[in-house]
Amino acid sequence: MQLEVIGIGGAGCRIADAIHTAESTAQPFLCDTFAFDTDTLSLEALESIPDEHRHRYGAEIENGLNGNLQRGETIGEEHVDELSRQLDEGTPSAADAFLVAVGLGGATGGGAAPALVANLQTLYDVPVYVLATLPADRERLPDGDPSVPSDDTRPTGADADGATRPMAAQNAVRTLSRLDGLANAIFCFDTEPWLRTGEDLVDGRDRLNREIATHMGAFFSSTAQTADGAPNAESVVDANDVARILGDETALVSLGYGAQQVDTDDSGPLFGLDLGIGPFSSSDDVETSAAVSAVETAVGKAIQGKLTLECDRTAVDRALLIVGGPPAWLNQTAVADGRRRLESVTESTETLGGDAPRPGGDEVFALAVVAGIEPVARIEALREAGAPRASGER
Numbered sequence: 001m002q003l004e005v006i007g008i009g010g011a012g013c014r015i016a017d018a019i020h021t022a023e024s025t026a027q028p029f030l031c032d033t034f035a036f037d038t039d040t041l042s043l044e045a046l047e048s049i050p051d052e053h054r055h056r057y058g059a060e061i062e063n064g065l066n067g068n069l070q071r072g073e074t075i076g077e078e079h080v081d082e083l084s085r086q087l088d089e090g091t092p093s094a095a096d097a098f099l100v101a102v103g104l105g106g107a108t109g110g111g112a113a114p115a116l117v118a119n120l121q122t123l124y125d126v127p128v129y130v131l132a133t134l135p136a137d138r139e140r141l142p143d144g145d146p147s148v149p150s151d152d153t154r155p156t157g158a159d160a161d162g163a164t165r166p167m168a169a170q171n172a173v174r175t176l177s178r179l180d181g182l183a184n185a186i187f188c189f190d191t192e193p194w195l196r197t198g199e200d201l202v203d204g205r206d207r208l209n210r211e212i213a214t215h216m217g218a219f220f221s222s223t224a225q226t227a228d229g230a231p232n233a234e235s236v237v238d239a240n241d242v243a244r245i246l247g248d249e250t251a252l253v254s255l256g257y258g259a260q261q262v263d264t265d266d267s268g269p270l271f272g273l274d275l276g277i278g279p280f281s282s283s284d285d286v287e288t289s290a291a292v293s294a295v296e297t298a299v300g301k302a303i304q305g306k307l308t309l310e311c312d313r314t315a316v317d318r319a320l321l322i323v324g325g326p327p328a329w330l331n332q333t334a335v336a337d338g339r340r341r342l343e344s345v346t347e348s349t350e351t352l353g354g355d356a357p358r359p360g361g362d363e364v365f366a367l368a369v370v371a372g373i374e375p376v377a378r379i380e381a382l383r384e385a386g387a388p389r390a391s392g393e394r
């Protein structure tokens with residue numbers, strides 16, 4: 001499937017940019033990538049999104065929004081037609097789905113995302129998914145907390161731009177609830193557990209954004225059509241499968257990813273075969289036991305390792321497993337076993353599986369998608385953290 005990615009606000013734009021940067025030319029899955037922000041400098045700092053797909057809006061904002069989500073919502077609603085029109089710079093009608101990336105906790109992206117998602121739903125007849133990062137705890141830590149580096153001269157709990165975000169939890173909860181019923185599904189990335197000890201967003205955000213891009217790229221590139229001449233998947237995951245697993249009732253979605261390095265012969269075509277798709281190993285060349293072991297290891301990491309949002313793996317509505325890598329290493333029995341393993345761990349009512357051949361690759365990877373994961377302890381904690389102020393404000 002082909003994806004139209006739109007980043008909104010600082011985090012959303014950087015994440016969209018990271019996805020665009022990481023997209024492999026061998027496995028393209030992006031229709032277009034757009035970045036919408038009120039902050040010109042932030043837009044200019046992006047790495048790879050084409051200039052004509054970066055759009056600054058809200059010239060009336062003079063000194064930022066200071067976490068004022070209601071103002072962000074008003075500005076988002078006022079500019080939503082302008083933002084949607086920007087998409088005509090690309091080919092949005094060719095997309096099988098939209099992905100709106102946003103950092104929950106801020107006022108710009110969180111304010112505009114619900115209006116944008118609602119507008120896309122009326123303009124296009126394809127699913128609109130959201131990719132949302134949850135705010136980190138250390139954006140609002142009390143003074144003297146040991147996880148704030150002692151040489152940090154910024155205010156305690158400051159984010160990557162040096163701003164504190166005392167409203168982060170409250171804003172995140174409110175934006176999540178506004179997206180409910182608008183987005184088909186929400187991919188969640190929980191920032192806090194992905195930050196290293198003593199690391200804050202200043203140091204960590206580019207690494208986190210690459211992690212997000214790896215997970216999302218592994219998923220959506222596996223659903224893209226293979227290039228001419230490249231081997232087809234034994235079991236293709238297409239846009240319909242994605243829609244079935246993600247659903248259309250704003251399910252929360254978490255991803256698990258694991259990769260295992262494998263030995264491939266890069267010295268050239270084997271057995272006189274050259275399909276014009278780069279170096280690859282023939283299945284005769286790879287020990288079955290080695291291939292099975294590589295698939296099992298990658299699948300184990302994806303299912304039992306760290307998820308983008310930790311949840312009760314045994315209480316998942318729907319699940320999908322994709323195993324990819326050099327064709328010779330994709331042992332189909334092991335791939336099918338992996339899908340059954342995910343099914344038995346999650347006890348989900350529906351579990352799909354597929355494979356993604358990557359000629360020339362040097363690792364076997366597995367991506368587990370779990371959808372319908374609520375209740376999630378982390379979201380409940382955010383709701384609690386945001387609740388007292390929320391009731392006072394509204």
Ligand SMILES: Nc1nc2c(ncn2[C@@H]2O[C@H](COP(=O)(O)OP(=O)(O)OP(=O)(O)O)[C@@H](O)[C@H]2O)c(=O)[nH]1
Nearest residue numbers: 009010011014065103105106107108109135159205
């Ligand atoms: N993963 C990740 N999170 C980020 C990044 N930048 C900021 N965040 C977090 O995302 C949330 C929203 O921040 P921004 O996207 O900068 O905020 P904004 O939408 O531009 O809105 P305002 O700055 O409030 O006007 C906060 O919780 C930030 O700490 C980033 O590059 N990656």
